Amino acid sequence: MTSLDHQVLGPAFAQTPYDHPFRVELRAWLAEHPVDPEPLDQDARFRHRRDWHRTMAGNGWVGLHWPVEHGGRGVDPLTQFMYYEEVALAATPEPVNTPGLILLGPTLMAHGSAELKARFLPGILSGDEMWCQGFSEPDSGSDLASLRTRAELVGDEWIVNGQKIWTTFAQYADYCFVLCRTEAGSERHRGLTLLICPVDQDGVTVRPIRQISGDNEFSEVFLDDARVPKDWVVGEVGQGWSAAMTLFQFERGDQGYTDHARMLVHLLDCEDALRVAEADGTLTVDRAADARRVQRDLWVRIQELRHLNYRGAVLAKAGQELGAVGSMTNLVWGELEKDLGSAFAEASGARSLVLGRHDTHARLASRAASIYSGTSEIQRNIIAERLLGLPK
Template structure:
């Protein structure tokens, strides 16, 4: 039976979006998101701050920290309606969806008081300092170091693939704070301001033409000694907890976005005659069925999380999205090979989706996690990076 309060909330969300995605904000529909985060950043920032003014940030945060304290069902409803309205991607996902819940769980009262309000109001933007040139999938081998110098941490090292660092104010950094330590031991989770002489941010130009990823170099960068989240040396626990927040209710909104992409591709295939090919028609229908199965599994996982559910979900949606991009190129035919002057929507989808099975934990890592932690199969030989990460 449908909960009438949830349906009332759905109408509230839909009505608000209809009333506010107008005028200058109407032009932002569909902008932003993976592979397109460079689009209309300042305009999307203004939109995100409007959301904050009307109480549409921190939906699942406890009310004592300024959040709405909404149920999981209501959070799902918001993300579904947000995606259906084609509203632009928000600009502070890492702050609101990842760091905020992490500070609520592990932060000191002072850290919560300092940072949670500016995350909610979208006054300060955050990025994530995890991956390094030699520690991408094997996150436990990070070599960025931090040492105490009086009342400050001094940070030296390099991070890479740092989304939106060039437009962020702060970065949360996994750094090695215990000399001689290795793997998960001796790591700490630090909050570091980006606007300082000891930090250099270098954007990385992508095949899609954007530069949302960056290299971040730390050379004697400093942050206050009290800006370590959790205990010193216990950063691995905090970092893994943060990643657990990454795949939450917003995945349902992601799937609504996938549904729109698939529907639009069906329209293209129908318009140019590609859908008359039985093989193309079959592939389109298969993607539709798989997407519905994804939705059912996502809802089931939210209600009763099972071991390995996050890894299964990542494997499924990443490979589904890649197949969508591949099919888009087949639907476009020879015109899909032309870049004039920039990649169009479908070309960007195809190119960026090649990374879907790598970032956020590669396919190999997800399969190792499922094999070892869920199925109880023997571990891979110690030498392989994927085996090391699966043990982390």
């Protein structure tokens, strides 16, 4: 697939010019490594993404923000910003192993022992070992501190019992990082520990959940005397909440970077769908005009997200913590993703109801964007309390 022109993105920012040597190098590599569009079938799609991850990793194009000592290139956030724009313009497959790459890896660097870093970081980067995030439980989502999965140290092993849910790509994962209660009788955020649990064992049952899009991207994960080696603890025993908070900082900080350019590319597809529906009479003139107005509005909102991401990258490069500003990016991103999915439906008219099409799938899958990585309501709470200083 040929890459799109930078015009799609709009004017360049001062510190990330389109002729930046990093962009030139990456674009040249991407042009030499064309990749097929993503298949619709979920298993095939996962394999496609994983293979692409491995191709990129083999050439040093994965985990660029990781320190050199851990196999990355130690690039600054502005270079990372350019990276995400270029891979989106080249229509490359969506990233895979993000629970490892974006969340667990950096958290392990901050809190993990030297042994754990040496054992797990290389496999995350290369894509040889896949990861999933075992935080949410049936009665603990937004209120994560109420979680009940427990682990007890017996000899040289933790024995883990409980249930996780909505665990993305658990069926493909080799390891799950599990937040669990290790101090009997402890409450809320006290007495929690972050453990690394191998998925392929008798004590772990993964039961995929069917989604509206037809995918089974997430699963229930049952832990029945699941075994974890004693030392596979991220951070200190009983200090899992601190490790989890570090992990959430990475989640809120990174989510936006990845997506504004991909959204702009999707918006182009959306415009194409509108042209087709207009030409063959699927949409009336009035409905087409409405759909065009929505698309113009989306373009502006995606540009706002792009500015937020750029600002976040500039702040991060200057060593400033994003803090609650990350929630703003997360909120804007989640609502946009959903509205973009709906705009596809508007632009395609009746076709958007046909299963087995990429645009239908994108529309249905987008409904979850204001839920995962913290719901929009929770992000609004954080913004209200921590940025605006409003009462709880």
